[in-house]
Amino acid sequence: MRKIFFFLIMILLVSCSPEPEVLETPVPPTATATRIPNTPTSTPTPTATPLPSTSISATVWENDPFAVVLAYHQFAENHSPASSSVKMRFEDFGNQLQALFDSGYSLVSLEDWMKGNIVIPEGRRPLIFSMDDLFFRNQILLDDNGDIDPNTGIGMHWEFYQEHPDFGFSWALFTNLGDKFYPVGDDPNWREVLAEAIVWCLEHGAMVYNHTYQHPDFRISTPKYIQYQLEENDIFLRELLGIAGREDLIHDLKNIIGLPFGERPDEYAGLQTLLDYTTPEGVPVQGIMEIDYIFRVKYLPPMYHEEYDAMAMPRVSTNLAAVDWLVENTAEFEQAQVCDLGEVPDIYLDDVEYLAEHISFTYTQNDCPTGVYVVRNYLFSVSENLVELITSWQE
Secondary structure, eight states, X not given: OHHHHHHHHHHHHHHHSOOOOOOOOOXXXXXXXXXXXXXXXXXXXXXXXXXXEEEEEEEXXXXXXXXXXXXXXXXXXXXXXXXXXXXXXXXXXXXXXXXXHHTTEEEXXXXXXXXXXXXXXXXXXXXXXXXXXXXXXXXXXXXXTSOBOTXXXXXXXXXXXXXXXXXXXXXXXEEOTTXXXXXXXXXXXXXXXXXXXXXXXXXXXXXXXXXXXXXXXGGGOOHHHHHHHHHHHHHHHHHHHHHTTOGGGGGGOOOEEEOGGGOOOSSHHHHHHHXXXXXXXXXXXXXXXXXXXXXXXXXXXXXXXXXXXXXXXXXXXXXXXXXXXXXXXXXXXXXXXXXXXEEEEGGGTTOHXXXXXXXXXXXXXXXXXXXXXXXXXXXXXXXXSOEXXXXXXXO
């Protein structure tokens, strides 16, 4: 009885006790996507893709540029007698290069001048180099590695050009290939050696032209002999390029003739033969070069000038006095200017009308002068009211 009573008491105590506290394990928050109201928005305006463009500039001649064409011949060692118009001592030639550069002259190639591509660095004055009676070892010689010998006239100029690139490097070389052997006497390999020298010239801007095969006096030459002298020189030049395996260079040869002794044929028939001469590829005469001395100096006008005559282009036989005169008279020659023309879409770079309008719009904004503008492959005349094409050419 007492046991039953104790058991009932225990049941009553348990049932009256408070329930134990239950601790919930925290649940990490669940990421939820933020809802963006689906409200209509305006469609953005498409942006035009910029056209590829090129920044261009013009070489500007405010006044018509004129140039002297200097004609060198052979070169001589420094222990030789005084320099003359037919042989220039190396030391004197080096001094001339420095004096011409210091006086602000830069070279334009004869071919560039003839097509109107008269481009030199800003502030410089134009000058053209030519040379007659090639090829002699003192004019150009290559070493066993095919590099040009700096102890030659053309080699000395090439070395000077490496140090003074603004002076430029170009030559108009008038050759007599039938009156001399190269490099020495009757060396059986002289044709191969000569051929490699000619290739070097053509690949480096020293262009080769016709001075006849054996340097005759045209005044007393028959038409048949004039034809032979011009033709034989051209044929042998092409033969030499074949020996060098460079027939591909024939395509670049031009038909420009340097008159031997600067003399034309006296007889009309001989003169007509000269003017009618064509190369083996059928290219007609493109230019004839005369020659005289500095005391009768004549300037070569630009190709668009009324006094320009491609069949009577003047040159100056180069002695010490000729270069001294150029140094003393730099003010006689126009200085190149440069006009920044800004960006032009590439698709319009060869559109003449677009370029003319672009020049008309931009040159006044950039405070550039009126005059003649060389732009890419085009020559323009620019005045306050008109921009018009003078000529164009292909590179």
